[in-house]
Each structure stands twice: as structure tokens, then as C-alpha cells.
Amino acid sequence: MIDLLVLGAGLSGLVAALRAAEQGRRVKVIAKGMGAHHWNAGTIDVLGYLAGDEQPVEAPWTAMARLEDDHPYQLIERDAARAALTWFQTLTARCGLGYAGADGERNMLLPSPAGAWRPVFLAPAAQVGGAAGKDPMLIVGLEGMRDFYPHFIVRNLTAAGQPARAATLPWSVVSAARDRNSVQLAALLDEPAAQQRLLSALKLVAQPGERIGLPAILGLHRHTEVMAALQRELKCPVFEIPTLPPSVPGIRLTTALRHELERRGVRVEVGMEVIGFHAEGDAIQWVETATSARPLRHRAAAYLLATGGVLGGGFSSDPGGRFWETIFDLPLTVPQDRTQWFRPLFLDPQGQPAFRGGVSVDSSFQPVDADGRPVYANLWAAGGALAHADPILERSLEGIAIVTGVAAADAIVRERDFEGVRG
């Protein structure tokens, strides 16, 4: 029997699996799909906005003190949370995918695909060069690319005081065929010939003193080499700006984490939807997944729920106003009344109540019932499933995933040791 079965292959699940595996635990990950990082910007947003504040958070660790008492970040010592991010940085560096931040204290402001400043704590090295600053930017797109509009970005960046101008290169610089999305373009740029064409074209438009911002398509598997080659040849800083999904930076991160898991002997089985489970007393005995041939049962000493919230598929809901956690039917803090789920304004600064609810956990990240007692003795939860936060609204999605994924994995490792001691 394995030690830990992680349910969900999003950022929190993969991070927790790695953390437990590093500490010698036998771990397996099963998931229905692939998690949100194929859709996000590939950055690690720790805390970008506090509810009701127009201005972005400058120093997330300090600002966390202003979060509500039951927010997931409040369940963890601040030093432990910082250590989790440092661990993540070391881990990704080892995978050859460097993540960098401002100074370990403050957020950076990086351009969004709409030209708004995104408050980001850690970003892939390739995005860091786009931080707000006096050096002028040249934002370069490809003609007819549907998921990246350099003139739109420049319009908004200059409105916010950033010196910037836009240029577009012919589509044929990267691809002969028209119907290519960001991921396919990135894969094309893994090829030296395409890199050469891009380089030659960029040399024609770049002016001295500019830093060049490109859509995040600079290589899929050979990203680091592509970035190095461009900066070497152009003799100027080059940076990536995320595109409309699918997200190349997010896919690079997933790929790196999965390679690392593979290296440690952790299997990630995707396409496995949990359709049932069995508990005896307060202990989960197994979970059952649907597969093509027959249902499969997976047994483990400990289970980590990392299925995410509404977006990850961890929760579902119906027109009758029922909102439920899809595997264990854990109690959720979402109002069971559909009229209370939404506000009339889509971009309401307070967010939508339906997305704030989730699974309540204790300080060990074990899901608890209304009385605060663990629902199952061997079940933990992390990431987007946790209650009392709206990670998309707060821009804390990846931060919560990493910090709580690490904390839950550590709690599980500790708990099993205690059990051994208790004998």
C-alpha cells in the first residue's frame, strides 16, 4: 500500500506529491484532468489584491495580516509560508525552469495580455524582464495572431506611464500554416530555423535601448535555449508576456513538475475520475475510479484532496441551489441558495460569494465538520478547494496552491510519524 494518494494534478497536488516524495513517502497522483495551470499566466501570484482595495498589494507577506482569520494563509506560520515559496524556487531551478521575484518581499508589476499591470510574486525568468520600469519596451506580435495584440497592450501600458511602442512581424516568420495556437507556435520555435527567422525579423524592428516583449511562445521544450539565443544575438533584454490560454508558461511548469515527479518514482495517472469511496469508522479505506475497462480501487494510508474548487472540478452545483464537494461530499461553506451566489456586477471588487466558499480545514489541513472535528482521520485538503478565500479574485491562486500543498504534505508526513511513535 502507498503512503499518500493525491487526488488532483493541479499545482497544489503536484507540489504536495513532490514534497511528500522528497521526504521518502510512497506517493501516487490520480486526476481527472490537468489542473488550471494550462490556463493561467504561469506566474506565482501570492497575494495581489485585498478585497475592496483598488491598489495592488506591494508586500504580500505583510498584507496577509489583513486577511480574515480563517483565510488559508492564516493557518500557516508566515516563515513556513515563505520557506514553501523558497523551496518551490529551488525545485523549479533544479528542473531548469527558473522562477524569480523582486526581492523576496515585494510583488513585481508585470504586463498582462491586456496591458494591465499584474501584481506577481514569482515569475518565470522569461517574464521578469517585463517589470514596470523606465526602460522603454518594444512589444512585438505576429500579424493575425488571435491571442496577442501588441497595440492594445501598448495603449494601456503607455496610459499607465510605461514608455512602450508596438510592432508586428509577418505570421510566416514563425509558421507557414495559419491555424496555430500559442502552444503550437512555441513548439515551432523550438526549431533553430524558426528562431533564426524570428531573430532576423526582430533585428529589423528593434531600436537601441529597448527591451523586447514577445508573446509567451518562445520555445516549448527548449525554452531556456531559445531565450538565451535571442538575448545573446539581439544584445538586449527579451521578455515574454502571457497570452490568452492555452498557456505556454503554465504548460512548461506542469511538464517540469511532472518530470521531477517521474524522477522520484511518483506516478501521475490522468483520466481517472473518482466515482466512489469507502470509509470504515473515520478512516477512508479506498477510492474508486472510472476507467475504460472496469472500476479501479486505490488504497493509501493517507489521502490528499487537491481537486480544486469550481474550476478544478472539485465542486459541483445544481439549479436547486445545492453545492457539493464531488468526491467525499465534504461540508462546504457555500450558501445553499442560488440567489445568494452572485452579485449583479461581474467585476465586483468583492467578488462572487459562490467562489469564496469551500472546504473548511483545521490547522493540520484536515477537512472539518461544523463542530471543527476532522471528517476523516486520514484525509487532508489543499489548494483551490479551501474555504474562506477567492484565489482568483485575490490573485493568490498559485500562492495558496504551493503554500497549502507544502503545508498539507508536511502535516501528513508528521502525522504518520506520530502514529509510528504512538505505536
Next chain:
Amino acid sequence: MNKISTDILVIGGGSTGTGVAWDAALRGFRVVLVEKRDLTHGTTGRYHGLLHSGGRYVVKDPQSAIECIEENRILRRTHTHCIEDTSGFFVVTPEDEGDYPDRFRAACAKTGIPCEEIPLKEAFRREPLLNPRISRVFEVPDGSADSFLATHATVQGARQAGAQILVYHEVVGLLTEGGEGDRRVTGARVRDAVSGEETVIEAAMTINASGAWAGQIAATAGIPVRVIPGKGVMVAVNHRLVNTVINRCKMPADGDILVPVHTVAIIGTTDERVTDPELLPIEPWEVQLMLDEGDKLVPGMSKARILRAWAGVRPLYQEGYAGDSRDATRALALLDHQQRDGVSGFLTITGGKWTTFRLMAQTTMDKACAQLGVERACRTADTPVPGTEQGYYWLGHRLHEVEEHHLQGDLVCECELVTRAMIEQAAQNNPTVTLDDLRRDVRLGMGPCQGGFCTFRAAGILAEGGEGRGARDEEEAAVPSATSEWEVAYMQSPKHNIGANGARRSNRRFDNPNLLLRDFLQERWRGLTPVLWGRQLKQERLDELIYLSVMNVDHLPPDDDTSPLTEFWQFDTTPGATAHKEGDEL
């Protein structure tokens, strides 16, 4: 102040008003039409899309039924490309009363509506998802209509005959002269909703075709008109569950029509008398009623993914009527204010339904001619609008053109197969103030993701104004344009819009892309919240990930968020509250 002088002033850019403008222009009148927002912004753009055979009213209101079948036949000639020839079934479910089906068949025979009872086996072969407990099926010539395209095509026909169409022009007040017993309406003062500039339009005859707003227009001249606003709620399902219009064979009631429209199916409707045509909240029970009733036609429909819910308001009219709107007549109502109120130069046309808009226009202009003392025959029944040579609309037409011309790489809205050129051309050639205007033009954002991907792309494209578009020289050379000019009749055709590449392509650059983007997200949100649960809620959360986390659009530099032409009204931000706007709008 600008001044325009014309023969006929039409107020209202829905199906009725544009029909009147088309009819009047074809009769040789000088015509000006004013619409306070975009064409089809009112009830025309919010209906289920049923081209009636008349079957629905044949027992209850035979006169309406006769009008429907006659107009059905005419519109298939004059607006062919705006209609999908789906045919229609009237089905008898276990709940439907005893002798209604036989009365229905007899009434169809009497009114001349082709009606054939078809074997159940054939009905289930054609519509496998139908409730297996259905006991009888009658087939009638119902159809599915694209009221957006049809209105644009009608307007194009009117323009070609010389009419002037002013959208985003709202009526400030009717102009009147003369005293008691000898009053006449001489036109209207209108305001450009974008620039605020006012214009006086003098007209020999002013025609009030403003639907549910008709009472408010007439009131500016002190004329009492009491329209009965009947709110109808409709719900769109992610799949085209049926390819035939499905009606319950019973007295018309709530949720008894299922219409296949483009890639979706629409279930409708309710009928609830309301007080304000601008305020149409959708209650959970109304959505639930649609789903429950839909299950009786197609079992399991309520479990399908629901895309959107919206409400339209029928401008019903019955002199002195005080009952439920469901039982108010669907017949057209032409108010001759000379006879009724002693005010000449002014007619109000209301009531009716989309299927009879051409007849409503004809009736109105016949009366106008009589009052003006001229004899000019109606020509609309024999004058197809531009674009009919494309034939009936069929579901695969966009996909076929996209594949034939390899336009996959140009798709901005993958759900509805909208290309970049279609957006640019519509934005250039149709007055465009919001992305919602483009939705009505080319179906932008009407599919399953409800604008999740195309909102950003459309805002980006309009912000670039042609820069960064790239050339498609080979295709331009290979595909001859169907006409020398970009024509509104082809605005939904991906193929036609390739030919409009290059020199004639739009270069209009919008200076408020942030507002366009946020406004459209808000507009989509309004129709989503009544039906957000399950998989559609998951989709919505993905849209939040994109627009908040990736784009940070809630912190873009503000353009002019307070524009009264957008969805950014005054909001009550408590959960469950209904969006409402500040002030009163005509």
C-alpha cells in the same frame, strides 16, 4: 440644431419599425428611421426565433393564425437567407388534454395551415430525443428565424430604396402643432446618444413602432397609449437537441416551444405582465419552469448545459384590457390617433409578433397613405431583401465556408465561427458602439463560452484598428467578392468577408477598448447569472481566471466607464440583487 425634413419618420429599430421603413421607402416616400440603441436592441433581438406557421394560435386566435401562415409564405420568399426551414411538430404528450389535438387539426384545415399527422415512428426517427410517451405528432411549416440578420437585411432593403437609418438616436419628444381638436404631430426632436447632439426631424407622418416603449413615446405628445408589456423568459441549451421546432399540442402556455436556432436550442416562454420594459429580472422559478416543461418535450433537457437566460417584452395591445398578458391578443394593433385622439400625422403600430412584421408594416403604411391622401401600393411582398439568393440558412453554412476557404486560423469566436474579417467589417460598416452590437451582427460571444475567449480578441482587434492584421493575399485573389461593396446581407458569411480583405477592409480604430471589453463581459454576465450552476458555472470560473488572473481587466486604466450606452448602470452590489440603472430612459 440640425434639421431634417422627410415624408415618413419611423420610431423604433426593431422588426416592425424597420419593416415600416422598408415598406415606406419601396412606396417611394422619403423615410428616416430612428432607434435609440442598436437595431434589434429591444424585443426583436430577444425572442426565441420561431417563424410561426400559425399552428400555435389556430384554436385560440384563428385571425392571428391566418396572418401567420400567409406571412410565413411571404417571408420565405423575401427573407429566405434569414430563415432555416426546420419544419415544426405539434406533439401530444400524456399531459395534454383530450380533444385539443382533433380541434387543432380541424382548425388548421379551416384556416389553411398545412398540417399532416405523421407516424410516430417517423417522428422519432427524425427527432430521437423526443419524449417516447408522445402519442401523436402533427407536422406544420414552422421555421427558425434569425431576427438579427433579418432586421439588418430589411434595413439594407430600405436603404437601397433611399431610407435613412439613424441608430443610437433617441426621441426626446414628439413635435406637435395646432390646438385642441386640430392637433397634429409634425415630427420629433431626437438626440444622438453618443454625441448628445440634437436634431429636429420634420415629417408629414410619424410612425411610432417602438414596441413596449410606444406608450412613453406617445406620452410626449400627451397621447395615452397603454401597451400591455408581457415579459417572456427564454433559456438557451448548449446543444441543438432537436432539428425541428417542437410545440406542445395544447392551448398556448408557458415553456411549450422548443426552437432550434443556429447551434443551440431555445425553450420558451413565460408570459408575465410587467410594469417597466427596461427592468426584466429573471426569477429562479421562471428558469425552473422552462426546464421542467422542456423535460416533457425532451426528457433530460434540464440536465443539459444551460448557456443563458434572457427576457423579452411583448408589446401587446388591447384597448381597455385589464387581464393577464398571456390571454391578451397577439393580433397587430394599429392606433389611428386621428380617429382615436383627434391628433393627425401620427400612427402607433404595436402588438403582433415577429412573423407578421411585414404585414404590420403594410397595414400601417396603407393607413398612412390614406391619411396623406396618396395612393401607393405596397411592394414588400414581392420584393426580396438583399441576400436571399443565398437560399435558406442551414446549420453548416459557416463551417462549410470556413473549411472550404481554410479560415480556421482567422476564427476569433470558435463557438460561433466568427472570423476576424467579419468583426472588422461589421464594426466598420454597421454603427458600432459596444461589442454587444457586434454580437447582434455576427453572433460574437453567443456560444458555450459566452464570450470567454472572443471578448478579449474582439477588443484587441478593435483597439488595433487594422494594424497587426496581416495580409491574406492569396485568398483575396482566389475568392472573388460576391458584390462590389461589403453588404450587410452577407455579414454572417465567413466566405464573403474574405473578399472584403485588403483595400476595402476596415481600419476603424476604437479608442475605448477597455470599456468595450468590460461592458461586454458585464452584458454576458447578466444573462448567465440566472443559469449558472454545474458545468456552466465551471466555464464561468474559467472566464474569471482569464479576465481577472491573466488579464487583470478589473484594473485596466478606465476609459469612460460611465457611458450611458453600456451596461455599467448604477449597481446594487449585494448578492441576489437586480442590476438597476439610475434615472429614467425613454
